Amino acid sequence: MSTVSPEFIADLKTMVLESVEKEAPPGGLGDDEPLFGPQARLDLDSLDALQVSMAIQQRFGVRMPDSKETRRALTSIAHLAEHLAQAGKA
Numbered sequence: 001m002s003t004v005s006p007e008f009i010a011d012l013k014t015m016v017l018e019s020v021e022k023e024a025p026p027g028g029l030g031d032d033e034p035l036f037g038p039q040a041r042l043d044l045d046s047l048d049a050l051q052v053s054m055a056i057q058q059r060f061g062v063r064m065p066d067s068k069e070t071r072r073a074l075t076s077i078a079h080l081a082e083h084l085a086q087a088g089k090a
Helices: 006-019 046-060 068-073 077-086
Strands: none
Touching: 006 046, 006 077, 046 068, 046 077, 068 077
């Protein structure tokens, strides 16, 4: 994760939470914390995934089609940051 600044990670967390209209969980959202699935504290669903991907497209101009790559990118903030870094947006 050395390619991504802590500020970029913080911005992503804010963007994700705002796009799904949720508060950060107690203790804050961890970089590697799962965003979706049974272990996720945010309890996000497929509609939330769509809202996050639309926010990413608006902010970074990166399309997030519904694919395995997108699901992998949205597993955590760290994965999302790495995905955007590879797209040259971080």
